[in-house]
Amino acid sequence: MFVFRLDTHSGVPPYLQLVQQVRQAVLLGFLQPGDRLPLIREVVEDLAINPNTVAKAYRQMEQENLVTGRPGQGTFVDEQQSPALSASTYTSLGRGLAVWLRRAYAAGLDEQAVAALFASVHQQTRKEDVA
Amino acid sequence: MTATEFALRTDGVGKRYRKGWALRDCTLDLPAGGVIALVGPNGAGKTTLLRLVVGLLAPSAGSVEVLGHDVTAGTPHTLSRVGFLAQEHPLYKRFTVAEMLRFGRACNLRFDQGLAERRLATLGIPLDRRAGTLSGGQQAQVALALALAKRPDLLVLDEPVASLDPLARHEFLQVLMGAVAEGGVTVLFSSHVVHELERVCDHLVVLDHGRVTLTGDIDTLLAEHRLLVGPRTATDLDRAGAVVQAVHSDRHTTLLVRDGAIPTAPGWQARPVALEELVLAYLRRPSASGVAAWRG
Numbered sequence: 001m002f003v004f005r006l007d008t009h010s011g012v013p014p015y016l017q018l019v020q021q022v023r024q025a026v027l028l029g030f031l032q033p034g035d036r037l038p039l040i041r042e043v044v045e046d047l048a049i050n051p052n053t054v055a056k057a058y059r060q061m062e063q064e065n066l067v068t069g070r071p072g073q074g075t076f077v078d079e080q081q082s083p084a085l086s087a088s089t090y091t092s093l094g095r096g097l098a099v100w101l102r103r104a105y106a107a108g109l110d111e112q113a114v115a116a117l118f119a120s121v122h123q124q125t126r127k128e129d130v131a
Numbered sequence: 132m133t134a135t136e137f138a139l140r141t142d143g144v145g146k147r148y149r150k151g152w153a154l155r156d157c158t159l160d161l162p163a164g165g166v167i168a169l170v171g172p173n174g175a176g177k178t179t180l181l182r183l184v185v186g187l188l189a190p191s192a193g194s195v196e197v198l199g200h201d202v203t204a205g206t207p208h209t210l211s212r213v214g215f216l217a218q219e220h221p222l223y224k225r226f227t228v229a230e231m232l233r234f235g236r237a238c239n240l241r242f243d244q245g246l247a248e249r250r251l252a253t254l255g256i257p258l259d260r261r262a263g264t265l266s267g268g269q270q271a272q273v274a275l276a277l278a279l280a281k282r283p284d285l286l287v288l289d290e291p292v293a294s295l296d297p298l299a300r301h302e303f304l305q306v307l308m309g310a311v312a313e314g315g316v317t318v319l320f321s322s323h324v325v326h327e328l329e330r331v332c333d334h335l336v337v338l339d340h341g342r343v344t345l346t347g348d349i350d351t352l353l354a355e356h357r358l359l360v361g362p363r364t365a366t367d368l369d370r371a372g373a374v375v376q377a378v379h380s381d382r383h384t385t386l387l388v389r390d391g392a393i394p395t396a397p398g399w400q401a402r403p404v405a406l407e408e409l410v411l412a413y414l415r416r417p418s419a420s421g422v423a424a425w426r427g
Contacts, residue, residue: 008327009405013350044312048304049330050166051312056350123400 002030002037006047014049018057022066026077027090037067037075138163138285138317139184143193146179153179154341157193161319161334163284166311168328169321170410171338177321178218180338181289184319185215198284211240214283218290220274224263228273231262235277247280250306268299275303279310286310288320304331329406337413345413349406356409359386361399376412387412 002025004018012020025031038046040054058075061067069075104114139161146154154176161167169177182188183195186202186209195202200209222231228251236242251258256269265273271291278286291307292300308331310316322328328335335352337345345352356375363384376387387404404412 006330008329009407012403013353014330015350041309041312044308045305047330048301048308050308050333052165052333053330119402120400 002035004038004043004047006049015053015057015060018043018054019060019064019066022061022077023064026066031077033077033079035077036073037077039074136163137161137196138165138167138198139319140196141180141183141193142196144180144183144190144195145192146176146183146188147191152191152341154183154338155192157343159336159343159346161317161336163198163317164314165333166308166318166331167320167334167336168332169319169336169338170325170328171321171323172414173323175338176341177323177338178289181215181287181319181321184285185213185287186210187215207240211281212284214278214281214286216274216278216286216288216291219294220271220291222262222270222274224261226262227259228256228262228265229258231273231277232258232280235280239281241282243280243282246282247276250276250279254302254306266299268295268302271295271299271303272306275306279316283316285317285319288318290322291320293322293324307331325407325410328410335406335410337410339414344416345410352409353404353406356387356389356404357391357401358404358408359388359391359399359401360384361386361396376416 002022004021006014006017010017022031022037037058040051040058043049043054044051058067058069061075062069065078065080067075068078101114104117109117137160139159141157141159144154144157145152157176157180169180171177179188183190184197184202189203197209198212200206202209223234226234232244232247235247236244248258251273254269254272256265256272262270262273271294275291278288288307292303295303307318311318329349333349335345335347335349336343361384363379363382373389373391374386375389378385387409
């Protein structure tokens, strides 16, 4: 059964964290079409989290067609859900990033500097794409 | 809007003690079905507000409406739908847990003793123990089970987890959130511990020096605010929206803004704000509304 985590210091709203974890798990193949997600009640009692938050996350995932709710049975990863990326695209992007990371570390950047640089460039790129 | 959409509405509520105003101009619309956190430093007026809500205090000004009814009138029917758990989870220490349950049944119009017994059995709390011999966490659980046995539509808790160790706190919140998941109860609780509020609450009220300084749906509040970090500047911040807090270091300026656009000037970055940062920023804000501390 899929287990949710909660990072209370990330600044990401808890409901979004839950959505992102499922999205990521589907992308990476940890969750597959037809897999059942825990019941809202189970997530609530496991994480000591507000049920409205879990319900909101599940609603959002349904809207994104990430999961399907079947009354009386639970919530399941959508059968139509194919990873947004094909395995080969995923692998090749990962390789490209690994090459870049090695260059960054070789140039003397540490983990934090890499994260800061990534955040900055990521934001700049998004801003340019919007403009 | 109909009354049932709101668990609690206050209109210009104030409470004056001999020393001065503990609470002033408090106007709130709190939705039913949610978990509402009332946050503020000690002496901010949290307990006063909660006591007004459950009818233990009468307001000096304004009105309090709970579940669609004016509590100033103090009708037993409305109060029977409200549960209250005071600070330190008071129990009769020499009563056994079973005797506490009997007491609860005798004193309430609605009391689901079976529900309380099942909850306590799940937690492994024996009914024949005297309340005073239980651990702090168990006493809190007994008090919570009693409050929930009333099947309240509104459950008010004053600093429910402040005195508990981290494990007991987690277990307490598990039971409380489980009760919310069963449906039908709105929870209003006060806390001066901001940490970890985000996981349990969907609505926030920040109280400082007897005034409400921030209130709203937490996801909305977090979406409206952001932290802007950029080169040090003291001017040209107009487009940044309403600046809640500005912190300047030698070369950097960090702004917490509400409804602001990201400055187009080079070097500026925006990032989301965590709930704890947001609350602290509002609490650190100089009292711009000209509020005097009632404790003087």
